[in-house]
Amino acid sequence: MDGDARGPDWAAIREAYEGRGETIPQIAERHGLKPWAVSRRARLDGWLGRNTMRKVDRARIIGRMFGLLDRQLVQVENGMKDAGDKEVALLGNMARTLEKLIALETAEQPKDERGGARDMKALRRSLADRIDRLKRG
Known part of the structure; x- marks a missing residue:
């Protein structure tokens, strides 16, 4: 778990989430969370959607x-x-x-x-x- 007694490192989780290099279950497991917790936080905090395109070619x-x-x-x-x-x-x-x-x-x-x-x-x-x-x- 990357977080400590204070809780998960949401900044690192957000970076991984928006970076799209890992799946949500992989991110959750690495940070000792359930996938629904990562998805919920992303929705509540307005993180960039995982299916959005960053640049159109x-x-x-x-x-x-x-x-x-x-x-x-x-x-x-x-x-x-x-x-x-x-x-x-x-x-x-x-x-x-x-x-x-x-x-x-x-x-x-x-x-x-x-x-x-x-x-x-x-x-x-x-x-x-x-x-x-x-x-x-």
Whole structure:
């Protein structure tokens, strides 16, 4: 037990809890507590949730969105006769979402690293052209 006669070392327990390196039962056992006691203290004191994300990887999300858009565009292009307004509208919405993500990513990049933004804009234009061709049939 890491605590002494005064009780558990809640600062150390919180650090372990928010660090996510151990499970709650492991933390509890190491500090001589029951898992429910650790969970209760975390809830009452407002510790960071164990399932929250600390930082979003926008570049990874943008890459996944491009991949998803590309696969869906290929599917729609291959089944051009079956593509309806619903599919084209979905692709348009996805392209707008992607555009917003790219704008966020570009705004956060230092000015000297924004050359990649031109590449992203070219890809975005290419996707927009493909969607326009689909709309026209």
